[in-house]
Amino acid sequence: MLRLVTVPGTLMLMPEDYSPAAVVRRLDRGQQVVIPSSNRSVVFVLLLALVIGIGLLAFFLFIVTDTIQDGRSPWLIIINLRMWALVIGIVGCLVVAPIGLFVRMRRREALVLSPVGVALARRDQVLPGTLLPWQNIEAIVFEKAARRGPRAAAYILTEEATRRRLGRGHHPRLLVRNGFVLSPRRLFPVLKAAHARFAPRLHGPR
Known part of the structure; x- marks a missing residue:
């Protein structure tokens, strides 16, 4: 073996x-x-997620504010599936994505090449x-x-x-x-x- x-x-x-x-x-x-993970790509993805998340949040707040100012019922927002999709996108970009990317940076994953084969390492240890x-x-x-x-x-x-x-x-x-x-x-x-x-x-x- x-x-x-x-x-x-x-x-x-x-x-x-x-x-x-x-x-x-x-x-x-x-x-x-050893080919290590790229922190640059992680930072780029993080910045992209934050920009998208902030944009979605601004759009969400605009819709909520406009609805309230027009005197319409807040239930129109609650039952609107598109608004829930916005909420999911906001949470994903501003909460889930940063946590996931932070965990990935902490893992310090790398691709390890040897005369035997190729393997994945994490924190300087080849994973079984x-x-x-x-x-x-x-x-x-x-x-x-x-x-x-x-x-x-x-x-x-x-x-x-x-x-x-x-x-x-x-x-x-x-x-x-x-x-x-x-x-x-x-x-x-x-x-x-x-x-x-x-x-x-x-x-x-x-």
């Missing part, structure tokens, strides 16, 4: 050179490459059960996750790995998580190069 062994404090942050060649060279030396060996990956693709959605990197599992995971409700196509210092477009060639370098070794001659 393949395992990714780590010791607390030994995860090494990825150097500034994020090129696929630099990553593969480091993996060839038996080192792990997250290691995906290179030999279980048939290919790494960069395509749209949904018909109208943005393109994303994804692992295409081998038939054997797919059969093992289907029993647990997994799909043979696994999306690569985003939110790291490398965007999905920049992360894709790194993963593809590492897979091309180490998967043949693990599969053996074909």
